[in-house]
Amino acid sequence: MIRNxxxxxxxxxxxxxxxxxxxxxxxxxxxxxxxxxIVYIEALTHHAGDAPDLLMxxxxxxxxEKVIDRGPGVHIMTGPISVRGAEPGDxxxxxxxxxxPRLAYGxxxxxxxxxxxxxxKKERITIYxxxxxxxxxxxxxxxxxxxxxxxxxxxxxxxxEPAARETIKTKVAIPLRPHFGVMGVAPNESGRINSxxxxxxxxxxxxxxxxxxxxxxxxxxxxxxxxxxxxxxxAQGDAELSGTAIEASxxxxxxxxxxxxxxxxxxxxxxDTHWITHGFNxxxxxxxxxxxxxxxxxxxxxxxxxxDEAYSMIxxxxxxxxxxxxxxxxxxxxxxxxxxxxxS
Numbered sequence: 312m313i314r315n316x317x318x319x320x321x322x323x324x325x326x327x328x329x330x331x332x333x334x335x336x337x338x339x340x341x342x343x344x345x346x347x348x349i350v351y352i353e354a355l356t357h358h359a360g361d362a363p364d365l366l367m368x369x370x371x372x373x374x375x376e377k378v379i380d381r382g383p384g385v386h387i388m389t390g391p392i393s394v395r396g397a398e399p400g401d402x403x404x405x406x407x408x409x410x411x412p413r414l415a416y417g418x419x420x421x422x423x424x425x426x427x428x429x430x431x432k433k434e435r436i437t438i439y440x441x442x443x444x445x446x447x448x449x450x451x452x453x454x455x456x457x458x459x460x461x462x463x464x465x466x467x468x469x470x471x472e473p474a475a476r477e478t479i480k481t482k483v484a485i486p487l488r489p490h491f492g493v494m495g496v497a498p499n500e501s502g503r504i505n506s507x508x509x510x511x512x513x514x515x516x517x518x519x520x521x522x523x524x525x526x527x528x529x530x531x532x533x534x535x536x537x538x539x540x541x542x543x544x545x546a547q548g549d550a551e552l553s554g555t556a557i558e559a560s561x562x563x564x565x566x567x568x569x570x571x572x573x574x575x576x577x578x579x580x581x582x583d584t585h586w587i588t589h590g591f592n593x594x595x596x597x598x599x600x601x602x603x604x605x606x607x608x609x610x611x612x613x614x615x616x617x618x619d620e621a622y623s624m625i626x627x628x629x630x631x632x633x634x635x636x637x638x639x640x641x642x643x644x645x646x647x648x649x650x651x652x653x654x655s
Contacts, residue, residue: 316566317347324353324370324389324560326377331357332384332465334504334514336497336533340393343535346569351562353413354491354543355387358558360468361418362438368414371560375466384506385465386493386515390539397536397569403496403529404573405538408564410489410523415441417448417545417559423461425554426636434462436469438476439485439557441545447484448546448557452476485546489561490522492542495578499532506541508640509591513578516589517556517635518644519547520582523563528570528579538567551635573613577605586647591640595633598643602631606645614652624651 320342322328328341344350355374359366367375374387397403421435422428434456439448454475456462495513498504509516513529521527529536540563547556580587588609590601606629610621628651634642 316349317345319349319351320344322350322352322389322392324355324374324387326374329355329374329378329387329389331378331381331387332506333382334498334506334512336499336501336537338391338497338537340391340535340537342390343393343395344567345395347566349408349564349566350392351564352389352540353560353562354389354540355560356417356543356558357385357387357465358418358420358555359560360466361420361436362416362471363468364471365416365438366414366418366559375468381465383503386506386542388493388506388539388541391497391537392539392567393535393537394567394569395535397531398534399532400574401531401536402570402573402575403531403536403538404568404570405494405527405529406566407491407521407523407525407527408566410561410563412441412443412489412545413560413562416451417441417557418555419553419557420456420462420555422554424637426550426552437479439545441487441559443487446487448487449482449484450479452478485557488519488522488544488546490519490544490547491540491561491563492517492544492547492556494521494527494540495538496529496531497533497537505639507638509638509642510640511577515542515638516578516642517547517551517638518580518587518589518642519544519549519556520580520587524583526581528573528575528581530575530577536569540565550633551637554637577601579609584649586649588645589634590643593640595636595641595643598641599631602643602645606647610647
């Protein structure tokens with residue numbers, strides 16, 4: 312649903328509008344919009360090199376060839392977008408109106424940062440065919456990664472070798488969950504920040520629910536907010552166990568608002584059915600605690616519940632989950648169903 316729509320902008324992913332592997336609050340915006348405007352935006356996967364014959368077109372290849380300032384992280388971001396009127400202490404509300412894959416394939420890697428790498432002791436890439444009509448993805452072929460000792464170079468391109476591509480023996484169909492793995496605002500911290508760990512500014516949250524129909528809320532730390540997107544996925548399970556999702560370039564339509572009366576300290580996700588808070592920490596127990604503290608704060612400040620009533624309701628009605636265990640700072644989320652609240 313589009314509400315209070317202003318102008319519509321187009322932000323394509325080009326060498327002039329993309330940055331690779333870092334966040335920096337001094338990065339100048341490539342687009343300035345008003346609150347309520349809609350942006351058509353392109354997000355590129357940093358795994359297009361896993362099957363360049365299938366995951367690259369001319370535009371993707373140009374970014375790979377010309378954006379050479381990369382790291383310390385791995386993700387390609389499009390932006391930043393400055394929003395007029397956004398000030399520190401405000402909240403940026405981002406409604407995801409629509410998403411669509413740029414190309415018909417995506418890549419999943421069982422990587423050295425994956426949770427079970429010590430079991431497999433190798434890295435393996437699986438390429439998925441994306442069928443939007445069926446809303447499913449099908450594994451097409453796979454190969455063991457041998458281009459480097461480990462997959463540690465952002466944007467590494469593996470030349471297609473038909474003989475190395477092994478046919479998938481077990482036929483499975485994966486329901487599509489298109490979403491942005493990375494989305495957020497310029498961080499409060501100074502300097503060049505690794506794009507891999509998520510934080511209070513958002514970034515690499517990797518929650519598969521951040522897709523079409525959802526709304527994200529981010530605390531604003533800098534004038535203009537300086538919003539960005541990246542790391543688009545076509546499907547992912549909670550935990551993102553092997554290290555990645557189905558990584559695929561994706562386009563989207565977003566509507567962006569500045570809120571002056573909804574202060575928050577950490578990203579919050581709203582879906583049609585739930586409000587979801589997040590926690591991030593290298594210690595999964597501490598990530599769980601932050602998600603719980605954030606949910607308690609949401610219920611007491613936004614729903615005006617007493618702390619005692621909120622704590623009881625969280626225990627009996629709120630579901631917690633592991634968002635991801637592979638992004639340096641692990642993630643947990645807490646989801647409160649909207650239907651728990653009886654209209655007065």
